[in-house]
Amino acid sequence: MAKYKVVHYINQFFAGIGGEEKADIPAELYKGEVIGPGTAFAAGFGDEAEIIATIVCGDSYFNENIDKAKAEILGWVKDLAPDLFIAGPAFNAGRYGVACGTIASAVAEELGIKAMTGMYVENPGADMYKDKVYILETKDSAAGMRDAVKKMTAFALKYVKGEKIGASSQEGYMNNGVRVNFFEEERGSKRAVNMLLAKLADKPFTTEYPMPDFDRVAPNPAVKDMAHATIALVTSGGIVVKGNPDHIESSSASKYGEYSLAGVTDLDENTFETAHGGYDPVYANQDADRVLPVDVLRDLEKEGVIGKLHEKFYATVGNGTAVASAKKYGAEIGQKLKADGVDAVILTST
Amino acid sequence: MRLEIGKINITDIRFAENSKIENGVLFVNPEDLKPVVLEDEKLKDVVFEIAKPGESVRITPVKDVIEPRVKVEGKGGIFPGMISKVDTVGSGKTLALKGMAVVTAGKIVGFQEGIIDMSGPGADYTPFSKTINLCMVCEPVEDLKQHDYEKAVRMAGFRVAAKIGELARDIKPDETDVFETCGIKEGIEKYPDLPRVGYVSMLQTQGLLHDTYVYGVDAKKIIPTIISPTEAMDGAIVSGNCVSACDKNPTYVHQNNPVIEDLFAQHGKTINFVCQIITNENVYLADKERSSNMTAKLCRMLDLDGVIVTQEGFGNPDTDLIMNCKKIEAEGVKTVIVTDEYAGRDGKSQSLADADPAADAVVTGGNANEVIILPKLDKVIGMLDYVNLIAGASDKTLREDGSLEVELQVITGATNEMGFGKLSAR
């Protein structure tokens, strides 16, 4: 029987070309070559499947030239006509994960070729693409390569052979919102009792059906006395002090910044800019008030509409930042604002 | 209350001249049972058939499944308020015929559903492919109204189960399980350090083919109350429900309530299983509010630390389930709910008709919309002529090769919402 044909996508790091300094290398096709983690996949495939080509692309290059890179890679994959396309695994590398998710889902959607990838659950690529392609859950670093390859190989063979794919919890892919039946080890009542015992003991438990999208925050009651309220500004639009002193990343931000507004009445191009890589920065860099409206709030302060503008503002970059990170930043910023006696916050995006 | 359930394992059922139980074999003469059925003048005839695990047999449309039992010690009889005097059951000794069931079948309304396949892929989804089934298909007198027909078949099933159970009166059980609940104060003294746990069972109570009876009373007329779980185990709750085969609770499942069994298994070890709270699923919205208020209040008054809530049926009971969960959690009582899903054939739709963040601990019996192909089986007990009309079927349900393409919802007990089965979904 002929072997199933697989095309593998990896970044510059896993291809052994280099780290961040080589992240801008353009996509390249290595026909007939098995590179980096591909070797482990090939070993796992045995006689059943083979890697017929490896595509290597720098993470920065992919993310900054997304349309061009995508078109080029799709062209190659179309010609190669594999049975399966595997990207990664990307572990917790944010831009790599986004690239893997983007290219795998493009291969699936545009070419109708089976595609999959693997990454850590908090990789921003996971939330973005888990409902578009199968994403196998891996550990957060390349130390988990063995385990990841083992999981991905087993899934890949099953998938490429057209076998029935079971529920996410059985197969190890991330929950993609599609409900799939399977038989549990224990009957439902026993599972309910076990879940209750865990809940009673404040131990972790996993619900079998997460309630749909309740990540809503009930609005606080309206501020009664705006004329004496302290109002703060917080943005995910990446407005930072000129020169980006905290080096907040242009995507998948790993931090947020705290900056002073003391004495600042207007943001201008000499003092502030945006660190955000997900929108055209020209207008924000010309006049950062367009994202963080300090000028207007100073007016309102003068007119007595608000008590005063808080003297610090907080900023991060929302572009591809994992929900878990965003939550963490939000909670910390909230604590600080509360401690400073801020009454209300205006949140701006991009 | 202390209830002993003596289990008599039934390994075969055979038709014979003399009805008796011998060495685990139930011998039954249909002529002995017929008069028990036909004492109701609304029924004209009845046919008995035996279906065994592994046989190429399909039973359909199934109305109810009942475990034959006999009460040998203690107050009350079988199915109190229905076919025995309305005494309080749940203590003393009851013998149960394990490994078998009485299955009532027959078309009460045109869209009546419920399939039990004794072999093939469908058999994996119904718990009643594992029991030896004594099936009874009843024929009504001419022009019998649907209400009367439903009641006649429901009651006939109970009478036949009791009649068979009676054969076991003097048989020594293969094993005996003892279940004991204590009074509130007694429980606190006995298990001062164990969390107090209750079981909230929601009973479907909406109208024709959608009803449940407690000691003979239509449960839509009750306000939530507490009972000893041993009462439910001893036949105090029976099913009058014929719709939504996959997630209705047949009488058999009330008798062998899996949540009660599994909570009893932890009773005195990790928890103090305090009581069962029964509540209803009425169609009237004010009733839903009132019943969930009362249920949450009872949980609080009983100082419960945790409860499991189980459901029955499709659609509006999701609202009761979520109301109960939300209000019980708001009383500071930790809650786990058991439900099933209607996520569409592709599994992509919203599973429940209602939802709330308080429902953070959910056990699911699976997606009832998932499609399954049931191959043609050699024999049908009941009738197949309705299958294109049942829920989860479509015009092309009955395919040319005789197989059926249906959603799991047509299979009796497939996605049971009391956790009776192992099916789940993610």
Place this chain on the structure above:
Amino acid sequence: MDYTILTNNPKVNEKFGDSHRVSFYDVPAESILSIAADMIDSGCVLLNHPLYGSVKPNETPYKSLLLKKKAGTYTWDAVSSDESRELINKAITAYNKFTHKKEDTSHDLLLDYQVVDLSLLASAAEAADE
């Protein structure tokens, strides 16, 4: 009787037509939900759950709803207009899940659906009349 029975079930009309205020429309069940939505938008609330019964939306063609004007002084509503509207929206969502509609409309079958729908409606009306 301070409520209206909105229905497309002829048996409900027959049974309640003389004693109750019945708005009968010969339209599909989904349209009954839309009409109810309009009534709610113009100041009514629901008295029964729009997904009453376990007969699936792709089976029964009937739908019977109880609606009344929003409460005034010394009267009360089980659910508000907003909540009523939410229930209708969720019911419409649930209807859209059942994609395989039944084609069979034999007379006997329709009568069975009517009887069950009537029973489920009557159980709500009985509660409302108490």
